[in-house]
Amino acid sequence: QAKKTAKSSEGASYDIALHNTEKGVVTRFPPEPSGYLHIGHAKAALLNDYFAHEKYQGTLICRFDDTNPSKEKEEFQDAIVEDLALMGIRPDKTSYTSDYFEELYQYCLEMIRMGKAYADDTEQETMKHQRWNGLPSERRDASVEDNLAHFEEMKQGTEEGVRWCIRAKISVDNPNKAMRDPVIYRCNPLSHHRTGNKWKMYPIYDFCCPIVDSLEGVTHALRTIEYRDRNPQYDWMLEALNLRKVQIWDFARMNFIRTFLSKRKLTKLVDEGRVWGWDDPRFPTIRGIRRRGMTIDALREFILKQGPSRNIVNLDWTLFWATNKKYIDPVAPRHTAISKDHAVPATVKGARLAPYTEDKPKHIKNLDLGIKKVAYSDTILIEQSDAQTFQQDEEITLMNWGNAYVRKISHSLNPLTRSTVTSLELELHLQGDFKATKQKITWLSTKGQEPIPVELVDFDYLITKDIIEKDDEIDECLNPHTEFRTEALADCNVADLKVDDIIQFERKGYFRVDRAFKHGEPAVLFNIPTGRATK
Ligand code: ATP
Ligand code: MG
Ligand code: MG
Incomplete structure (x- = not known):
């Protein structure tokens, strides 16, 4: 399913081809089970899958390159299988270099x-x-x-x-x-x-890789560019043993700014408890970026578009998250949240005396997403940052409701916080034209619904250095403060959201539900970057 969308989505045609494909195509993804898959591995896996299953009617082998017992574990192997499935990659065959230990011994x-x-x-x-x-x-x-x-x-x-x-x-x-x-x-x-x-x-890898590739019928071995010096050695092994030749296709390693893509370094962060685990939303693992709100369709498109590039670049996360936004924006239901510590109570003159609710579409441009309840009453909450911009008697628009005049603005009596608005009085003017107002603001009725407590979490990069050199050690460039929590109140529909749901809080951004709401426990939502800011 992921495949179809990536192919048909606008601009997502990837012009990558292999040579000599007349006799069929067999590719392989050779992970070492020494950690969880990260976004760099995703590139290797998706390219192999693309050639084997999308571009040609071929075969994809997932081969665990398990030749170093000092680093490898069953746990990692299982996680790799799961993460491939998550990416929509279904290998036709799974094998292990260790299946060939006897043959390799004989060849040696x-x-x-x-x-x-x-x-x-x-x-x-x-x-x-x-x-x-x-x-x-x-x-x-x-x-x-x-x-x-x-x-x-x-x-x-x-x-x-x-x-x-x-x-x-x-x-x-x-x-x-x-x-x-x-x-x-x-x-x-x-x-x-x-x-x-x-x-x-x-x-050693340099010995078994060409041999097992040849034995398993691999036709095209995809390798990252930094192996280029080792390509003659790969050919030498096959020639020395008189084994069938395999074609090598080089592709660029993928790196991102402010990101470690090394299992050794990621393992260290996990083992030292510097992150929550391999699925930490700040981690460049498949699990991490998914938990942060990346969709698999966007991941596929982003990576396959990089496909044929042979330049080793340090990619910016901006484009990555902008690609994701393209996928989530049309399907993310719209909700409302108001920061708890900064909420300003407002009374609304002209509102009906008894609170009531109305059904409104969750997404104005995508009615398939269904409806939500919007509660209306004479008592609402507004963001402090909005309230501070209001002028006396200004006409504003309350989103999903209509226009209103700002009739009274009360400020804090404390001289130190004088600009703080402590309460507002609004007067509905529903026949007013919303096109004529400067401010379209979000608001939340405190009557007619029970506002749902939510915790909004934003993250910063784990690392303070843009470009990571090979021997940069983690401790020297770890960012001490990377998690930012805000408490807020959300509309009553948020109570029904489930883990992994992706929504938009209007005028706040996109969020992925990491913990659903339960009475007495706020829902926890992670902010999904959109590629606009630096984060
Ligand atoms: P790490 O440095 O994180 O340990 P690795 O290359 O040792 O990575 P493997 O499990 O051996 O990890 O890699 C599996 C496949 O993923 C290989 O084909 C490898 O070339 C590819 N790969 C690893 N990192 C990247 C990356 N940053 N960009 C593209 N491909 C990568
Ligand atoms: Mg390796
Ligand atoms: Mg490596």
């Missing part, structure tokens, strides 16, 4: 036997230094027998074995440093969430 054996890989126990810092300076490892020319023996020790996870790793024998001094004998197998004593203690060593 084969590489060693062919003299295309060797065991190395060079100390880490030295290895780094040698790779950087184009120097060979002392172990580079060891015999196949020795290499096999060390690989076996690694497999057993012996004290001797864990000191070793396996490296592909590609080049010592290739100008592309990714080609300088990359590590392809390494020991890890931790238990794996799927294979338990069966394996003591694990293949």
Whole structure:
């Protein structure tokens, strides 16, 4: 359903294509189950889905890249499955790199036997230094027998074995440093969430990705641009093992200003209790932005429009939220809320003596949304910020009611707060022309309905720095104050709203219901950015 809307919505045609698609298209989304999906992952997932399911009649594989037991958990895996479904992405097949551990082991054996890989126990810092300076490892020319023996020790996870790793024998001094004998197998004593203690060593991504892509029939491997240096290495692995070639299609990594898109950093914020959890509305996770009020249709459109761009840019959230507004504005029911601390009581002369209610459309331009009750009486509340602008005898418009004259404005007697309006007297003038008034104001009757207490929450960026560098640490740029709560009173219809409903409080903005109203507990609504302000 999400797909259809994105396709048919105005301006949402994405001109992205793959080459060599005659024999079919198989793509894969390869998340590592080491965190919840964030908006960067959404780009990778949506592009793969777009090619497999929208542009071509192909196949989408979701492959969990679960080769590092130090970081991976079942919880993350389950969350990824759910979040993909939430985005309307249905993989035709789900697989795990760990399903291929035996095959990968055999392929590594084969590489060693062919003299295309060797065991190395060079100390880490030295290895780094040698790779950087184009120097060979002392172990580079060891015999196949020795290499096999060390690989076996690694497999057993012996004290001797864990000191070793396996490296592909590609080049010592290739100008592309990714080609300088990359590590392809390494020991890890931790238990794996799927294979338990069966394996003591694990293949490195650079080794398993091309192999499993080839084995699973992937035709087009989508990778972010920063892997470009590693593309020749990807091809080398397949050639060395005489496996079917796979085409690589590069796309730009997506970054946003004032946003961490790194699972390591997001995990840290969750673990240290700096946010409410992975679904914190300030978080760039799929759950976070949804909780803030992003719709999946808008997410799809926004991301697929970025599709073919290969520039790594720091996107502004403004356009993202503006896209969302386009989707929510036509379907968000209109309601009224008046800030509690700043409400000014007003009496309305000319109103009927007995309070009454009338049915009004929830959205004037979308009658399908149904009707709401508007209560009318001679006692209403008005925002202080509106009241302060009124002139004596000015004609104003009460939205959903009609015009009225401002007949009396009472100010605070305290000299320090003299501009504060303490009460108003209005006089209805229903035959007045609303086009002739400057002010169309929201108001709430305190009779004829029970105003519903609500808590309106606005958020700021978690981070104070626009552009995050790779090694910026969180603590140095965390924003200390990011949550702003206002208490307000809303019209009686708000009592019926459910969690996840998206509405507009007229003249206040769009909101998503995070907690529904219960007697004795206010409803909690999150302000949805619209892309207008900086937030
Ligand atoms: P992180 O840095 O957050 O840990 P990752 O790249 O290590 O991300 P993976 O689970 O390995 O996380 O990524 C799954 C897919 O999502 C990969 O294809 C990866 O290239 C892609 N991806 C990750 N971050 C972004 C991003 N910011 N923009 C576009 N694609 C991304
Ligand atoms: Mg990764
Ligand atoms: Mg990463």
